[in-house]
Amino acid sequence: MDFPRIPIGDWVATGIDWLTINADFFFDFLSTIMKFLVEGLSDVLIAVPWPVMVLVLAALGWVLRSVRFAALSLVGFLLIVGMNQWDNAMLTLSMVLIATLLAVIVAIPLGIAAAQSDSVSAAVKPILDFMQTMPAFVYLIPAVTFFSIGVVPGLFSTIIFALPPGVRMTELGIRGVAEETVEAGQAFGAKRSEILFGIQLPLAVPTIMAGINQVIMLALSMAVIAGIVGADGLGKEVVSSISTLNLAKGVEAGLSVVFLAIFLDRFTGALGDKKARGKSSLLALARKARSSEPVTAA
Amino acid sequence: MAAINAEGLYKVFGKRPKRGVAELERGKTREDLQKQGLTAAVIDASFTVDPGEIFVVMGLSGSGKSTLIRMINGLFEPTAGTVTIADQLITDVSPEKLRAVRREKISMVFQHFALLPHRTVGENAAYGLQIQGLNKADREKAANKALDEVGLGGWGGHLPGQLSGGMQQRVGLARALAAGTDIMLMDEAFSALDPLIRRGMQDQLIELQQRLEKTILFITHDLNEAMRLGDRIAMMRDGRIEQIGTAEQILNEPKNNYVASFIQDVDRTRVLTAANVMEPAQGVIGAGSGPQTAHKVMREGQHNWILVQNRDRTPAGILWEPDVAEAVRTGRKDLPWSPVHEMPTVAQDTSLADLFAVSAQHLNPIVVLDENGRTVGVIPRVTLLAAAANNGQGADMPESWGSPDSPLNDGESMADSATPDVPHVMEGAK
Structure with a gap:
C-alpha cells in the first residue's frame, strides 16, 4: 500500500526561493546591517593589542566575580594566545555578542508580550519549540540562499537558534512575580505600564539574565557550527581541521571554544545572580566599604 | 453616607458566569454549579461599612472572603451586584476611573506584605504617592511621617529584606497610610505573623484607627482576631454572609x-x-440608713448581701446578712461593714478575663461603674462563672428523650413519670 508522497520539503523550498527572489532588497538590507555590526566589532576587538584585551577581560571578571575567576580567565586567555587562536576567538566572540544583542532585542519584547497575554503565549510557544528542536544545521540552508555564504548566514541562523530561551525566560520571569505584588501595584492605582516597568520587569531581572546567559551559550555553540557556511572564527578552524583530519588544529580550536564558553558563562551568570558574586569581587568589596561607613557613623 | 456599600455581590468563576448567577438566584446550590464547571466564590453578599468603622469579614479558607475584598477595590469585577465607595459607584466604570478611585479612595495591605524588594523601605512607603504623581520631596516627607506613625522612623533607607516579618508588614501599613486614603482594605494582614507580633500589630491598628479615623475593611480567618478588632463582623461561609453583627451579638x-x-x-x-x-443589684439601700433598714430589705428580698449607695448613686459598700443580723442584735446604729467590705469596682468595658483577676481577690460582688463613677450594675461571682461557661445557646435539652411524638408514650405513662407534684410536696413540708 502506497501512502502518497507529501512534498513538504519542496513546498518550503519553493517558498524560500520565492522569498529569495521577491524579498531580495530586504535580505540585502539585513545583510548589510549584520555584516557591518559583526565586522565592526571584530575589527575593534582584533585592533586592540591582545595583552590589553586579556587584561581587560580578566579585570572585568574580577569586578563581577572574584580574584580566582580573574586568574583562571587570565590563564585561559593566555593559552588561547599561545595556541595561536586569539584572532579567531575574537571573531567568534564578536559574532556571539552581536547575535546575542539582536536575539535579546527581539526576545525580551516578545517575552513581555507573551507574559501579558495568554493568547500571545499560546501562539509563540509552538514556534519556539520548533525553533529549538529543528536540527541547527537545517537553518544554514535557507540562510545561505538568502545571504550567500560568509558571516551573515551564520549570524542569522545563530540568532534563530539562540532566541527561544530569551523569550521563554522573560515570560517565565514576569509571570513568576508574586501575584500579590502585582496586585499591590493595581490596588494603588498603577497603570499597566507602571506595573510592568516598576514591578514586574525589575523583579524578573534575575530570570531574564539567566535567559540571556542561555542565549549566549547557544549562540556560541551555533557560531561554531556556522563555520560550515564560511563564517570566520574558531568554527571555521574546527571545520577545516575535520576536512583535513588535522587533530592538533582541531584540539586547539576546540579548547579555545571551551575557554571562551566558560568565561562567558561564568561572567554573564554573575551579571544576573548576585549570589554568584564572590566575596572578593570588586563590586562586593566596594559595597562593603560603602555600607561600613554609615554604620560606624551611626 | 456609607464609606463602603456592597449590594447583592456575586462572583462566579468559569465560562459564562452570568448563567451561574441566574441559577443561584433560582435556588440552585453551590454544589449544583460545581457540576457545571462553575465556581461560585461569593454569593449575594450585601453589607455597609460606616466611616471610621473597623468592619471584619471572617471566614475559613475557601469561604470567598478574599474574592469579596478584591471586588471592593475592583481587582475582581463582580459577576453581579454593585459596589459603592463614598457614594461613587465603582462597578461598571472605565478602567481609568477605577484607577482614580484606587489612587484616591482605597489603599490595601496584603497578607504577604507585597513590598517591592528592590526599593527601600522609604520608597515602598511612598509607592502610592508616586503613583498619584506627587513630587519626590513631598512624597518622601509623607512616607517618613507614615513610617513614624507605625514606629519605623529612621528605617527608610533599608531594604525590606533586611527587616523582620512584623516590621515588613508595618511598612505595608505605612504604604497604605501614606497614600492618604480614607479607606483601608486589609487582606489577612496579620495572618503571616507570629502570634505575639500579631497581637502587637492588632493593638497598633486599633490605636492608629482611633487616632486617624480610617475606615477599615479587615479580612481574617481568625475569630479571636475578628472579635478583637471588629466594630462589626460579617461571618462568611461557602460564599455567603451568614451573619453580620457586633462581637457580642454574634457570641450571644x-x-x-x-x-x-x-x-x-x-x-x-x-x-x-x-x-x-x-446585672442590676437586687437589694439597694441608701448610705444614711441604719442596720434595721438593711435587715428589713434583706429579709423581704431574701438577699444574703445588699449594696449601699450614696445619694449621687456612687457605691458606698456591700453589707452581708450575718453582719447585719449581728448588728441588729447588739443594737448598733451604724452600718456593719463586713471585714471583706473592700468593694471592687470596674469600668463597663473591662474584659471578662480581667474580671476574674478582680474576683479572685475579693469575696464581695464586683460593682460596675460608668464614666462618672455611678453604679450601673453588679457582678456576683456566680454570674461571672456562668457568663464564662455559657455557650450562647442556653442549655440544650436532648429532644428525643421522652418526646411527646413518640408512639410509645401514651397518657398514662406520662403521668407516672412526670413531676408536677414535687412543688406541692415541698410546700407541704413547710
Whole structure:
C-alpha cells in the first residue's frame, strides 16, 4: 500500500526561493546591517593589542566575580594566545555578542508580550519549540540562499537558534512575580505600564539574565557550527581541521571554544545572580566599604 | 453616607458566569454549579461599612472572603451586584476611573506584605504617592511621617529584606497610610505573623484607627482576631454572609448552627465585657440608713448581701446578712461593714478575663461603674462563672428523650413519670 508522497520539503523550498527572489532588497538590507555590526566589532576587538584585551577581560571578571575567576580567565586567555587562536576567538566572540544583542532585542519584547497575554503565549510557544528542536544545521540552508555564504548566514541562523530561551525566560520571569505584588501595584492605582516597568520587569531581572546567559551559550555553540557556511572564527578552524583530519588544529580550536564558553558563562551568570558574586569581587568589596561607613557613623 | 456599600455581590468563576448567577438566584446550590464547571466564590453578599468603622469579614479558607475584598477595590469585577465607595459607584466604570478611585479612595495591605524588594523601605512607603504623581520631596516627607506613625522612623533607607516579618508588614501599613486614603482594605494582614507580633500589630491598628479615623475593611480567618478588632463582623461561609453583627451579638445570638459551632472555641472571656454580663443589684439601700433598714430589705428580698449607695448613686459598700443580723442584735446604729467590705469596682468595658483577676481577690460582688463613677450594675461571682461557661445557646435539652411524638408514650405513662407534684410536696413540708 502506497501512502502518497507529501512534498513538504519542496513546498518550503519553493517558498524560500520565492522569498529569495521577491524579498531580495530586504535580505540585502539585513545583510548589510549584520555584516557591518559583526565586522565592526571584530575589527575593534582584533585592533586592540591582545595583552590589553586579556587584561581587560580578566579585570572585568574580577569586578563581577572574584580574584580566582580573574586568574583562571587570565590563564585561559593566555593559552588561547599561545595556541595561536586569539584572532579567531575574537571573531567568534564578536559574532556571539552581536547575535546575542539582536536575539535579546527581539526576545525580551516578545517575552513581555507573551507574559501579558495568554493568547500571545499560546501562539509563540509552538514556534519556539520548533525553533529549538529543528536540527541547527537545517537553518544554514535557507540562510545561505538568502545571504550567500560568509558571516551573515551564520549570524542569522545563530540568532534563530539562540532566541527561544530569551523569550521563554522573560515570560517565565514576569509571570513568576508574586501575584500579590502585582496586585499591590493595581490596588494603588498603577497603570499597566507602571506595573510592568516598576514591578514586574525589575523583579524578573534575575530570570531574564539567566535567559540571556542561555542565549549566549547557544549562540556560541551555533557560531561554531556556522563555520560550515564560511563564517570566520574558531568554527571555521574546527571545520577545516575535520576536512583535513588535522587533530592538533582541531584540539586547539576546540579548547579555545571551551575557554571562551566558560568565561562567558561564568561572567554573564554573575551579571544576573548576585549570589554568584564572590566575596572578593570588586563590586562586593566596594559595597562593603560603602555600607561600613554609615554604620560606624551611626 | 456609607464609606463602603456592597449590594447583592456575586462572583462566579468559569465560562459564562452570568448563567451561574441566574441559577443561584433560582435556588440552585453551590454544589449544583460545581457540576457545571462553575465556581461560585461569593454569593449575594450585601453589607455597609460606616466611616471610621473597623468592619471584619471572617471566614475559613475557601469561604470567598478574599474574592469579596478584591471586588471592593475592583481587582475582581463582580459577576453581579454593585459596589459603592463614598457614594461613587465603582462597578461598571472605565478602567481609568477605577484607577482614580484606587489612587484616591482605597489603599490595601496584603497578607504577604507585597513590598517591592528592590526599593527601600522609604520608597515602598511612598509607592502610592508616586503613583498619584506627587513630587519626590513631598512624597518622601509623607512616607517618613507614615513610617513614624507605625514606629519605623529612621528605617527608610533599608531594604525590606533586611527587616523582620512584623516590621515588613508595618511598612505595608505605612504604604497604605501614606497614600492618604480614607479607606483601608486589609487582606489577612496579620495572618503571616507570629502570634505575639500579631497581637502587637492588632493593638497598633486599633490605636492608629482611633487616632486617624480610617475606615477599615479587615479580612481574617481568625475569630479571636475578628472579635478583637471588629466594630462589626460579617461571618462568611461557602460564599455567603451568614451573619453580620457586633462581637457580642454574634457570641450571644448566633443566627444559625454554623455560626454557633464557630464561636464555641472563642475565648469568651476576652470578648465579653463587664457591661455584657452585669446585672442590676437586687437589694439597694441608701448610705444614711441604719442596720434595721438593711435587715428589713434583706429579709423581704431574701438577699444574703445588699449594696449601699450614696445619694449621687456612687457605691458606698456591700453589707452581708450575718453582719447585719449581728448588728441588729447588739443594737448598733451604724452600718456593719463586713471585714471583706473592700468593694471592687470596674469600668463597663473591662474584659471578662480581667474580671476574674478582680474576683479572685475579693469575696464581695464586683460593682460596675460608668464614666462618672455611678453604679450601673453588679457582678456576683456566680454570674461571672456562668457568663464564662455559657455557650450562647442556653442549655440544650436532648429532644428525643421522652418526646411527646413518640408512639410509645401514651397518657398514662406520662403521668407516672412526670413531676408536677414535687412543688406541692415541698410546700407541704413547710
